[in-house]
Amino acid sequence: MPTYELEINGTPRAVTAEADTPLLSVLRTELGLSGPRFGCGAGECGACRVLVDDQSMPACDTPVWAVAGKAVTTVEGLGSESDPHPLQSAFLKEQAMQCGYCVSGILISAAALLRRVARPTEDEVRAALDRNLCRCGAHNRMVRAILAASAEMAR
């Protein structure tokens, strides 16, 4: 099996896997990360999204060979309880979820947006999240939290 050099949450990692192994499987099974979630396996729900360099990508249908040499950031890599990303702080403050299964992927898509557009409009936030599904109906809370985080980051 080939070995791939990846940067996972800022740390270089060598992963030995078949070329077509989904990145999600590498992250959850090989590397023991629980943040990226399996939702559909077809790139349709967004629960597994990770940053590949600065892009939000579904890890479930991205093969590991495609991210060789790239920087992969999961929700764990955005921040931690002691050093949270402003998006994570805003989601805590807004209590922006119900079940929270979709939240990892939504934080990632929001982080990708904020890297691209520092002060997005509400419509831009919604458009950026259109490939992430939420079934509980917590959408508006999350949009509020993302706008609050963007304002906080601009201060």
Added chain:
Amino acid sequence: MTDTPPLPKSLGANPLLSQWVRIHANGCVDIIPGKVEIGQGIATALLKMAAEALEVDPARIRMVRPATGDSPDEGVTSGSQSIQDCGRALRHVCAEVRDLFRAEAAMRLGADMAELGLDDGTLIGPGNARLSYWELADAVSLARPATPGTRDVLRTGTDLPRIDIADKVFGRPRFIHDMRPDDLLHGRVVPPPRIGSRPAPGQDLAALAGAGIQVVADGAFIGLLSPDELAVERAATRLREKVRWDGGAPLPDEASLHDWLTTQQVDPVVDQRGEAAAPAARTLVHSFLKPFIAHGSMAPSCALACWAPEGEPHLAVWTHSQGIYNLRADLSVVFGLPPERIRVEHVEGAGCYGHNPADDVALDAALLARAVPGRTVRMQMSREDELAGGPFAPAMRVDVEVDLDAQGALSGWRHTIWSNGHSMRPGRSKASTLRAAAQIEGGAPWPIAINMPPATGGGADRNAMPFYDIPARTVTNNRLTVMPIRTSAMRALGAFANVFAIESMMDEAAVAAGEDPVAFRLRHLSDPRAWDVIREAARLSGWGERAAVEGRGRGFAFARYKNTGAYCAVVADVTCTDEVRVNNLTIVVDVGEIISRDGVINQVEGGAIQATSWALKEAVHFAPEGILSRGWESYPILRFSEVPAVTVHLVERPEAPPMGAGEASQGPTGAAIANAVHDALGLRITRLPLTRETLIEAMELGQ
């Protein structure tokens, strides 16, 4: 003499204080609820009620994960009953525990109970003498039954932050999907396409599965095992394509669903109230249709199971089921084991919104694990099976006839339902209702869903009896006794379709009477709490003030959930082009005492957004060969850019008993949207979802 109120319902079956609360010498408190966290934030609301009644810092409390044998049996976490049942029980128990400690401390301090102060579990007597719960933990036995009576309880009025949210924001293991015990085997199943299908003979399943994959086949149950999750996932995908199936009950034709529902064998129940005072001056008639809807949990259902390696059989199961004791009862039937030889523990999953495949997958896990005693099997459904193989919210046809008298007042109402039953939950019948129970050789017959009795909120008939003052009201509930598509409970049960039908007819009747829809509703209501939510929703939305704009419309709807629960009024603002867009929802709710303000708002808003998705987009698609909607592309739900702005206002009723909030808004939201479309286009939509095709069909019928 004053009447002593009876004990809260859940204390009848679980009377001991020690079943609910444990006070530890180290200053910690265990609270043991029988209701489970399903993403609705209930664990935090219950923690708050317990902390207030015990008068301790909430940080001292650990919420114990419900498990059979250790936790009170509170049946199923459903029907917006967790605050009513578990919350009231915990409040009662914790206040009584507080008073037991108070009495013990008073005796030891030689003080009067009433003169003791209480601060975070420490009782303070004259001269600042102190004794805490923690010091008295071993002296006060809680192994005694709760006693009836009313005790004052502190109400803090402030929300606690949810106890589960930090884990989810930082991606820490929290869900059942994250459980990875050592020596784990991964399981997958290959489901049959129809009820009763069997694998065609002569297939070599092991060869199809490939090397390294263990096949567990029993009748129509085909499962696969491997220590390698990716390998077993890929093998399962292969087998779903390759396995050939024979027979099984054909599904109806989707296009003929409306007629199919009224041409099946039924078990009718008639509920007739009052008598017509006078013959109708005018009768309005419409027939409504709501399709099958999928729960559509974001996570595929998952369970873990492990059988004892040797000796007496013992089964351990980890599940995100809404009813751990109910699930245990069914597992006990399937495996012929006494219940005490099975332990079922709850672990959080994603939101389920009712009876999704959570229970089915637990039996799948147990069947797979039986082939490898001593090993833990983690069974996860495919997305396809989650959307196509689980129980659905049943399709409902509702025919309504409304009589108006010569003065334009409602004089008679006949509401006739055709629907499969809304409950196929485990633990309620002699044979197991779990999917694989009917698949294994010599297994259970395929179950037919039932309706829970009206006293517990009913099923298809939930909210079918109009809440309005009408001299004669009749509800006929025709439960189908054939079930080619598996159905069970989904959020609000029949209330979604019934309120859609009732509130559409109320608008039609208001038009016929030449009256404003809000005024017409008020004229037929005598409940002051109903008046309050309706008038407040009208006021906040500026009802009746806005000028007409082409393609834009507003609709009103009201319901009291189950006719006994939370009151809810909704004003929907829509724009209709070739599609319907919901711009705005103004919602007013009365849930009685508010335990968690933010929790109520979150549930009401989430319920309304989910109902907007049901109303605008959702229908399970099927053909005689099987279910066709098998992914998010073929079963679309509302996306971020389509979600309306939502404003939720809560009526303050601190003196009224608290009621659940999770299912109050679905019915009125769907109905308000349909009424808004009527306002915009002049079209009475009687068939959901409100897609472009539905609009075109309604326009053609209207011409």
